[in-house]
Amino acid sequence: MRITGKHTNLLLLLASFLLFSACSGTQSVALAQNQVAVKGDIVYTMAGEPITNGIVLVRDGRIERVGSQSSISVPDGYDVFEAPVVTPGIIDTRSVVGLAGIYNVPHDQDQLETSSPFQPELRAFDAYNAREDLVVWLRNLGITTVHTGHGPGALASGQTMIVKTFGNTVEEALVDSTTMVSFTLGPSVGSNFGGNPGTRSRSVALIRSEFLKAVDYMNRDNPPRDLRMEILVSILKGGVRAMVSAHRVSEIMAALRLQREFGFDLVIEGASEAYLVADELKEAGVHIILHPTMTRTRGETTNAAFTTAAVLAKHGIPFTFQSGFESYVPKTRVVHYEAAIAVANGLSFDHAMRALTIDAARFLGIDSRVGSLERGKDADIVLWEGDPFEYLSRVCTVFIHGEVASDQCR
Amino acid sequence: MNKYLTIVALLIGSWLVSGFFSLFFTADAHAQEQPIAFTGATIYPISSPPIENGVMVVQNGRILAVGAAGSVTIPTAAQVKDASGYILMPGLVDTHSHIGGGDGGDRSSALHPDVRIKDAVDVRSDTFRKARTGGVTVANVMPGSGHLLSGQTIYLKLRDARTIYDMLIPDENLRDGFMGGIKMANGTNPLRQPPFPGTRAKSATMQRELFIQAQEYQQRLQNEENVARNLRLEPMVEALEGNRIIHFHTHRHDDILTVLRMQREFGFRVVLHHVTDAWLVADEIAAAGIPSSIIVLDTPGGKLEAINLLYKSGRYLEEAGADVAFHTDDSVTDSRLFFRMAAFAVRDGMSREKALEALTLAGARMLDLQDRVGSLEPGKDADFILLTGDPFSVYTHVQQTWIDGIKVFDRANPDQLPFATGGHEVYRGDYFDHYSTGGAQ
The missing domain is CATH 3.20.20.140 (Metal-dependent hydrolases)
Known part of the structure; x- marks a missing residue:
């Protein structure tokens, strides 16, 4: 993207370039830009209609003003960036990056602990590598916020969290430390844990027995500390959500049954066969984190369809997209690439854009900070060469908190 | 085994094999005797520059002619298919x-x-x-x-x-x-x-x-x-x-x-x-x-x-x-x-x-x-596809796939569309995959 210096002081401009050069080798390219103006031929604010010839002013990491270029002029001292299309930072609502690394060797695979199939007490932020190459890859493609953590494949594999895709430590990246606990119903659990549990029925029985213990624990006065019971109580009390990976109808229905029995806040992840039980999902009011559109049609996802997102939208079932978990190559997916295939198969452009931004932010409870370009929100902004879903539209600049987090077209 | 019996067996065997081959390798060609002319498409021959408003004629499983409208003679017996709005390129x-x-x-x-x-x-x-x-x-x-x-x-x-x-x-x-x-x-x-x-x-x-x-x-x-x-x-x-x-x-x-x-x-x-x-x-x-x-x-x-x-x-x-x-x-x-x-x-x-x-x-x-x-040229196999738009756009679909002049996929056919999009019990075949083996392959 074209960068136009509006600095009146050339020395200051030179200094910022020198600083840029000095920092370009580090992970987060931090320009000393506290004041930025981003112009777009189309600006998708995700708060109202897109603005033709729009502009977003950024100051001190937050969005200062949003409007049309005809009504807002660029104040002195603002660096100007321009692009055909401008959107909020993309939000991935289910990933394992940072726990799962690019090399796929034991050293960088922390998304699944196999010592026991039920360990909801494992915290995601104790294992997150903010410098992970996969995180950098996603950031460079415009993904600025990720709900990541423990993966599928255990009855309860552990907790998840929300991070920005920047920073050198998890503390810098963290948006929410304890967002959900990842549960899985389905045969992958048995294959990861030596056939124990070996069936879907026993999986449900084990989860129920743990929640019954948690109900008991919750009702005791001053019980001794128990990390497992504490997180399950948080789920029962509604502070932390239960994200259940369920693909087949029997698994989806079992998840709804568990929700009714214990009254927790349920999210269904995967949901390959959701189109077969759309009415039931609609009635339950459950949010779906839909499997990656291009997921391989094998095993649990044999019946996945490119059209499921469109079917969910038609039924008014709330859903968002995910990059999910990949065991081999490629080691992660890219969430808006997955949304693009849904748009090519019947989902509306607008619905997909919302699912990647404001709907995702609301679902994750972080819409006061991200998900749209509105005054006061974090200045997480993506500059595109064109339609974000097109294969040939590169991402050329990514801002996180008003700082340039990527400045090469990719 | 008796020497003559062996020879007879070999003769019968070779006859069976040749009959078998002729049955299957000529069946496709015979199945498409009537010429088919595709008109109006933008043709990407690959071996030569794209042709706006192109015409391609196929017969007996082969390409007879490819060129701009007016430069290609459409046989009078040909079935003419209007492919306007599509891109026609090799399979x-x-x-x-x-x-x-x-x-x-x-x-x-x-x-x-x-x-x-x-x-x-x-x-x-x-x-x-x-x-x-x-x-x-x-x-x-x-x-x-x-x-x-x-x-x-x-x-x-x-x-x-x-x-x-x-x-x-x-x-x-x-x-x-x-x-x-x-x-x-x-x-x-x-x-x-x-x-x-x-x-x-x-x-x-x-x-x-x-x-x-x-x-x-x-x-x-x-x-x-x-x-x-x-x-x-x-x-x-x-x-x-x-x-x-x-x-x-x-x-x-x-x-x-x-x-x-x-x-x-x-x-x-x-x-x-x-x-x-x-x-x-x-x-x-x-x-x-x-x-x-x-x-x-x-x-x-x-x-x-x-x-x-x-x-x-x-x-x-x-x-x-x-x-x-x-x-x-x-x-x-x-x-x-x-x-x-x-x-x-x-x-x-x-x-x-x-x-x-x-x-x-x-x-x-x-x-x-x-x-x-691999290219659309006279004499080559009539293996081609019709695209709904730019080959490099996410919004483009393969509308039809033809092999040896026979249509083997049509997105407009409701029985065939699910193979493009997936769904309940659409894919039941097992196949080799790198994932169930943990990447060992």
Whole structure:
């Protein structure tokens, strides 16, 4: 993207370039830009209609003003960036990056602990590598916020969290430390844990027995500390959500049954066969984190369809997209690439854009900070060469908190 | 057995075989006797510049004529199909696929030149129908990469098939009678417990020893009478004589150069496959005159060899002047989205023209099929597709796929559409995949 210096002081401009050069080798390219103006031929604010010839002013990491270029002029001292299309930072609502690394060797695979199939007490932020190459890859493609953590494949594999895709430590990246606990119903659990549990029925029985213990624990006065019971109580009390990976109808229905029995806040992840039980999902009011559109049609996802997102939208079932978990190559997916295939198969452009931004932010409870370009929100902004879903539209600049987090077209 | 009975049996056998062949290999041609003329489409012949408002006439499974409206005579008997608004281009050639549910060698050896995937393919596998919805009309179906040499590959035309013979392509230069190559691999996939190698140097040594055995067998065949048949070395001799192409899985830059070194030593014809680090050694690949069949993935990583798997390899190979094709490696990527891979290469600077050629004619060259498929020219097989728009747009769909002048996929057909989109019990065929084996293949 074209960068136009509006600095009146050339020395200051030179200094910022020198600083840029000095920092370009580090992970987060931090320009000393506290004041930025981003112009777009189309600006998708995700708060109202897109603005033709729009502009977003950024100051001190937050969005200062949003409007049309005809009504807002660029104040002195603002660096100007321009692009055909401008959107909020993309939000991935289910990933394992940072726990799962690019090399796929034991050293960088922390998304699944196999010592026991039920360990909801494992915290995601104790294992997150903010410098992970996969995180950098996603950031460079415009993904600025990720709900990541423990993966599928255990009855309860552990907790998840929300991070920005920047920073050198998890503390810098963290948006929410304890967002959900990842549960899985389905045969992958048995294959990861030596056939124990070996069936879907026993999986449900084990989860129920743990929640019954948690109900008991919750009702005791001053019980001794128990990390497992504490997180399950948080789920029962509604502070932390239960994200259940369920693909087949029997698994989806079992998840709804568990929700009714214990009254927790349920999210269904995967949901390959959701189109077969759309009415039931609609009635339950459950949010779906839909499997990656291009997921391989094998095993649990044999019946996945490119059209499921469109079917969910038609039924008014709330859903968002995910990059999910990949065991081999490629080691992660890219969430808006997955949304693009849904748009090519019947989902509306607008619905997909919302699912990647404001709907995702609301679902994750972080819409006061991200998900749209509105005054006061974090200045997480993506500059595109064109339609974000097109294969040939590169991402050329990514801002996180008003700082340039990527400045090469990719 | 009585000598005469043997002769009679042989005669009957050969009659059955020839009758069998004529039944299946001419059936398609006879099924499309009436010429069909496609009008109004934008035609991408690949071998020549695009034609606006083009006309293509096909008959008996072959292309009769291709050109601009007015320059092509449409036979009076022709059925005319209005293809206005569509892009008409050759069917895609997938140089490396694992559709069809077949497999290759087992764990008894690291080298299985005698093993033919032909003996294990399920022609009714849904994966073939699925691939056709992505525009794939020819595929090099290969065994996996968990061996130094996992077996013989086959080149298939993705016709409707009752048996494998309906898909095979005859080849009089091969003793087996049908076109195919040999799958080899280096790098980490074949490294495991004995009898497999434990290091790269051992891998190269074991592969060279096999080629040396083949050279010796080749000498004996040339110099001696009644040499005993050797199923392991016959296909290797065919490779040494250039009749069977070696398809060599290789990722890291030094592994790529190892293949080039081995090729110089033994002179076989080889296509590099995957070629992750191609952008690091593109000049060496081009100087060797060796073609590359590359894969482009959304994200690098998943194994150490793939951390440099970037969108730019196609551009680097093109700029170096090397021949480059794409492959799906289905199920690593999905045959339904083969165009998508080429689009990502274009995204990082490969030219549109080269990328389209890499999906078609370049792949045909790498399978010795350039005289039959890969471009729209008179005399070539009538294997083509109709696209709803720009080949590199996410919104474009393959509307129809034709093989030998017969329509094998139509998106407008509600019985066939699900093979493009998926759904409940659409795909039931089993197929080889790299994922249930934890990436071991």
